[in-house]
Amino acid sequence: MRPVPRLHLISDRRRCPPERFPEVARDAVEAGVDAVHVRERDLSARDLLDFSGAVRLAIGDRALLFVNDRLDVALLSGADGVQLPETSFSPVDARALGDNRLMIGRSVHDIAGAKVASASGAHLLVAGHVYATESKAGEVARGLEFLREICRAVDIPVIAIGGITPERVAEVLAVGAHGVAVISGILSAADPGEAARAYRATLSNVIE
Amino acid sequence: VTDSPRSDLARTLADSLRLYVLTDRALARGRFEVDVARDAIAGGATAIQLRWKDGPLWEAMEIGRQLRTLCRQASVLFVVNDRVDLALALEADGVHLGEHDLPVREARRLVDDRMIIGFSPATLVEAVQAQRAGADYLGVGPIFATWTKHDAGVPVGTERIRDVTRSVGVPVVGIGGITAGNAGAVIEAGAAGVAVISAVVARDDVVAATRELRQAVDHARSTAAG
Numbered sequence: 001m002r003p004v005p006r007l008h009l010i011s012d013r014r015r016c017p018p019e020r021f022p023e024v025a026r027d028a029v030e031a032g033v034d035a036v037h038v039r040e041r042d043l044s045a046r047d048l049l050d051f052s053g054a055v056r057l058a059i060g061d062r063a064l065l066f067v068n069d070r071l072d073v074a075l076l077s078g079a080d081g082v083q084l085p086e087t088s089f090s091p092v093d094a095r096a097l098g099d100n101r102l103m104i105g106r107s108v109h110d111i112a113g114a115k116v117a118s119a120s121g122a123h124l125l126v127a128g129h130v131y132a133t134e135s136k137a138g139e140v141a142r143g144l145e146f147l148r149e150i151c152r153a154v155d156i157p158v159i160a161i162g163g164i165t166p167e168r169v170a171e172v173l174a175v176g177a178h179g180v181a182v183i184s185g186i187l188s189a190a191d192p193g194e195a196a197r198a199y200r201a202t203l204s205n206v207i208e
Numbered sequence: 209v210t211d212s213p214r215s216d217l218a219r220t221l222a223d224s225l226r227l228y229v230l231t232d233r234a235l236a237r238g239r240f241e242v243d244v245a246r247d248a249i250a251g252g253a254t255a256i257q258l259r260w261k262d263g264p265l266w267e268a269m270e271i272g273r274q275l276r277t278l279c280r281q282a283s284v285l286f287v288v289n290d291r292v293d294l295a296l297a298l299e300a301d302g303v304h305l306g307e308h309d310l311p312v313r314e315a316r317r318l319v320d321d322r323m324i325i326g327f328s329p330a331t332l333v334e335a336v337q338a339q340r341a342g343a344d345y346l347g348v349g350p351i352f353a354t355w356t357k358h359d360a361g362v363p364v365g366t367e368r369i370r371d372v373t374r375s376v377g378v379p380v381v382g383i384g385g386i387t388a389g390n391a392g393a394v395i396e397a398g399a400a401g402v403a404v405i406s407a408v409v410a411r412d413d414v415v416a417a418t419r420e421l422r423q424a425v426d427h428a429r430s431t432a433a434g
Contacts, residue, residue: 044308045290069265071293076314087264093297 004157005035006179015187022058027193029063032200039068052077091122118154129162151176166198212321222379224285225401228255235410242274251418255285272298316342339376350384366397373398388420395428
């Protein structure tokens, strides 16, 4: 299995329509994004399969492709992984279904969830949301301390999500995060490729 | 030569589809899927489909595992609606797909010969295509007017059963507004069985409701055979 990616881009058709997303994802991957997540909860399975296939085609194997929740779509679209919301399959079930070929990500929102996910075979956690974000308007941001506790509680890579800007990457990694996941920070940017490059630059600075 | 689960199930599919009960939590008046299914099986249901429209997938897994056990013990066909991954995780006998779900051909790639695939075609052309793509049975409807599925569309009548069974070689199940009173007409038109939701799961006495339906189906089948 390939190493767990550090810079994750997550689709959101309210910010970037499915027709345009594959191209944006390709630019973002060229600029340093190493995982792209297809997360479109209200698309039919048929449309989701088409969309995932288009993203796979656009990014080739230069970045890992994750499909949110739908293991069947992940397997059929040649994705590298599945990102499981807490309401979805357990990592154990997902591993069995994915024949151990899929990288299993689990979204977590508290320490208990993180420990369970880690113990049941998730390869990575997406934890958040760390900062206030318009994607999760009305929900209280959980903050850096929350992220630090999650990172301490598990020994698998933790990806921070929620309101993360290039300027915040350093402090997020400082509390133990392996990487970051971004939605509007890239999709709502005037130049998504340029935005992705800024994230990658600060990630590389901190890691090296 | 070891037969696949699919070919084993396909051999007896026309019998397994005689009385096909679909779960629906909203219509079950507070009763759980497993309790309704247990009573339906006691009344003579030959197939149970887990329909999971809302709610977390982990709960569908819990309920599905119980249904799986129940159906296995009773030698009743266990089918999962919509999600191929859920059907695989539950080791269901089959998965049932509609026009917005994964295409039959793609689903077949995923399940191989581990399970049967059912499909609900909207037209005769779709019925033929679905069989070609690997569907093992077809659900045709709504035969009669129904309030269970608001988006079910205009009733197609038993004539559609006749048209579809003439055009495909796989068993056909009628669905939509079917009761003990009109089930016979669906069978006489060529259906292997009938699929019901509210006629069983919304009833006070699920066992009795299922038994009445099963008697109507069996009677029409024996008349058709004789």
